[in-house]
Amino acid sequence: MGRTERNTLGVLSAAVAIFALVIAGVAVAVSNNNVSEGSGGGGGASAPTPVAITLSEFAISPSHVEAPAGRIVFAVRNNGSLAHNFTVEGLGETLLLNAGESATLEVDASAGTYKMLCTVAGHEASGMVGELVVGGAGGSGSAAGATTTADATHTASGGQTPEEMEAAMASSANQFLQVNGLAEPKINLKDQGLEGADLAPIVLPDGTKEFDLTAKVVDWEVEPGKFVKAWTYNGVVPGPTLRVNEGDKIRIVLKNELPEYTTLHPHGCSVPNDMDGFDPFTQDAIAPGQSFTYEWVATGPKVCMYHSHHNAQVQVPNGLVGALYIGKLDVPAKFTADTGKKTWDREITMVLNDAGTIGLSLNGRSFPGTTGYLAKKGETFLVHYFNEGLQVHPMHLHAPHGLVFAKDGVELDSPFYSDTINVAPGERWSVLYTFTEPGVWAWHCHILTHAETPQGFHYMATAVVVQ
């Protein structure tokens, strides 16, 4: 599948406007819900006061922070395109943060006024400066503790003003539209469009379909400007999508260029035991520099995963995952009865992850770097959710109810409608979504810390723009 849809400058301003409205609505809800965490401890050496700081060219946001005396934890994120640090003069500083990087800085502050700044030459003079006002003893449990903290009358979640929060969310939303070619200028992610793309097989004289994979570590851009060391098949996360027909002879030649041994496990596939990739029982692990050939006759099920089965808690979440399809799922009669349509219009692989170097992500990207999708009114997406992470993710697409009709590549006797589908690690769920209303429809994991932050939509989040 190509990475979206970039033919539609027309949708751009409308999409930005709608998205900004959506995000603004969220901002209001969050700010009304604001909690002054620092004051709630009721005395004693209570929890540190959390403050979110965003760095950019050339500003520290918020530029004015008030907190009670005691421990303050700054969650600092560099949303700019240059490297910055965050320093509280006399109390501490973060390391230099590259574009997109985050860090926390914990300080122990007594009452007083401190300068916040970026100490990169010239950046303070350009505007990256602010003020931290630390009030009286926050930890004594008296009235002093309640009057200070991150001032609830002036700040929304994370120490931002409501306006700053809204601006940050709009900026992130706009970045998502730019990443996806729905706005100009377009941001190009490294290797954009290759993640999960179909790999054409080499067809051997006897008809065997051979797929050559190389496991290797690459620099992977999980979100704009944020690079991590990804463990990949052929340099992309998820790895290439492999497709064969039922009855085909399939051969996967895996070359190991990782710094560790590895194996490949065709998860959920019917394979002979010696092709199952479970070292040391069914094969010896593949040493760095060595190759192994997996070969069998594909009989199903129709939706499988392939992933490492060696030091998998590291290798899988770091990116050694991919989709393997054997034939096509049958169109459920209920779908045709309910929509009058004979089949879907587009098939989407959505690999969920939450750990390792890749972290919370959809198809190896974190919002605003996630792929966004364009649909025409009336179109149907067939979405296959694959959970390659360590947690359950309840995937939620706004607007249409999904018709859940296959589990682990096997059609259900009784397809059912659901707007939120729990996808456990190792599971595959296949769902049909038919879009009936135009607009920008959010699509995200409903564990909210996996999708939404004081900086707006993040991590396991994307959207469908329906025209």
Ligand SMILES: [Cu+2]
């Ligand atoms: Cu989740």
